[in-house]
Amino acid sequence: MGKVGGIILAAGKGERMGSPLNKVYLPLGDDPVIVHSLRVFENSSMVSTYVIAAAKSELSYCRTLLSSYSLPKLAGIVPGGDIRQESVAAGLKALPEDCELVVVHDGARPLLTKEVLEGGLQRAQLSGAVVVAVPAKDTIKLVEGEKIKATPERSSLWLAQTPQIFRRTLLQEALDAARASGYQGTDDASVVERLGHRVDIYPGCYNNIKITTPEDINIARALMGMPVTESPEPLVRTGLGYDVHPFEQGRPLYLGGVRIPEETGLMGHSDGDVLLHALIDACLGAAGLPDIGHYFPSSDPRWEGASSLALLSITQRILAGEGYRLVQLDLVVAAQKPRLAPYIEQIRSLIAAVLGIPVTSVGLKATTTEGLGFVGRGEGIACWAIAAVQKQKKPSL
Numbered sequence: 001m002g003k004v005g006g007i008i009l010a011a012g013k014g015e016r017m018g019s020p021l022n023k024v025y026l027p028l029g030d031d032p033v034i035v036h037s038l039r040v041f042e043n044s045s046m047v048s049t050y051v052i053a054a055a056k057s058e059l060s061y062c063r064t065l066l067s068s069y070s071l072p073k074l075a076g077i078v079p080g081g082d083i084r085q086e087s088v089a090a091g092l093k094a095l096p097e098d099c100e101l102v103v104v105h106d107g108a109r110p111l112l113t114k115e116v117l118e119g120g121l122q123r124a125q126l127s128g129a130v131v132v133a134v135p136a137k138d139t140i141k142l143v144e145g146e147k148i149k150a151t152p153e154r155s156s157l158w159l160a161q162t163p164q165i166f167r168r169t170l171l172q173e174a175l176d177a178a179r180a181s182g183y184q185g186t187d188d189a190s191v192v193e194r195l196g197h198r199v200d201i202y203p204g205c206y207n208n209i210k211i212t213t214p215e216d217i218n219i220a221r222a223l224m225g226m227p228v229t230e231s232p233e234p235l236v237r238t239g240l241g242y243d244v245h246p247f248e249q250g251r252p253l254y255l256g257g258v259r260i261p262e263e264t265g266l267m268g269h270s271d272g273d274v275l276l277h278a279l280i281d282a283c284l285g286a287a288g289l290p291d292i293g294h295y296f297p298s299s300d301p302r303w304e305g306a307s308s309l310a311l312l313s314i315t316q317r318i319l320a321g322e323g324y325r326l327v328q329l330d331l332v333v334a335a336q337k338p339r340l341a342p343y344i345e346q347i348r349s350l351i352a353a354v355l356g357i358p359v360t361s362v363g364l365k366a367t368t369t370e371g372l373g374f375v376g377r378g379e380g381i382a383c384w385a386i387a388a389v390q391k392q393k394k395p396s397l
């Protein structure tokens, strides 16, 4: 069998998580969920390369976030589709031609082990189609409305996880056939099975959970040996940040990571998000670190057009590396226009999600300057931020 290529799926909506930030980017310890999911692919010598399918609207976030990691096997980040199969198909198209075996893995499964991945790959090299799965522990009921219709024999029920591994030609054929007939499966094997092809089970591990609903983050933390609830240290340090950006015609306006429609955007090397830049400086200042320009210099092409929301996530990791944890933020945005009140809650919850802190710990107010000064003349937007951090008892895991 030829080379093995991975497709990591991250293009879903994460509806069941109900978070303003896609679940695959939520912090799990010091790194976002998806980074944990990628590690096994980076560390397995059986995998040559892999691609990520990300939501179109999150491509910039994903690219910027991952640019701060060393991921030598990452061959590309491509826009996924509205349904899982279309995301798989987009990933498959982007995989180098010489990948004969394809392994599909959920970006939302951060606990896959190298043993399971490589065991599954070895099995697939023989049989051409393998699903990692675990035997059902609970009895499973077939239900219609509230009425039980049937109780399938438990001993023959397995719970399908990922990785799911297929010969490339087989997966391509199955995806084409599913698309042609409008079939939608909830996993990748089902499109192959319906062609009448044999697909084998490879016994996986119960720990390989999929981050799906809010409690899964704490379950994953526990499985990874991290404290589920953190006990804060008493010492609090604070930092202050201030930033100003002028308006620039023709650019989209981003404030606090939220795209404000139909408004003139701000000048800047990155996305010009003045609010997040002030916040990043406040966070760095609280930890006694140099300013935003030190970590994300505008001379570095990596940060050109960067998503400032992802820069905030990277900043949190820089702080964690110094042993600091963010506890509370407060921001004031001075803008004569646009009116920001309709966006305040969205911005607060997005920042809280990126940083993994409660939304009640993110303060945000907007004000005009009653027509005074450069803000009042509508030339630009200014923002002040303060951040409070605490030293963690132990360095973060």
Ligand code: CTP
Residues within 6 Å of the ligand: 009, 010, 011, 012, 013, 014, 015, 016, 017, 024, 053, 080, 081, 082, 083, 084, 085, 087, 106, 107, 108, 109, 210, 211, 212
């Ligand atoms: N996925 C994808 N493209 C889609 C749908 C899902 O790449 N059109 C990815 C998700 O990002 C996730 C994995 O497939 O990593 C598993 O899917 P699921 O747990 O269902 O994630 P979501 O679809 O994001 O969540 P939900 O169903 O709750 O909206």
Ligand code: MG
Residues within 6 Å of the ligand: 012, 013
């Ligand atoms: Mg889904």
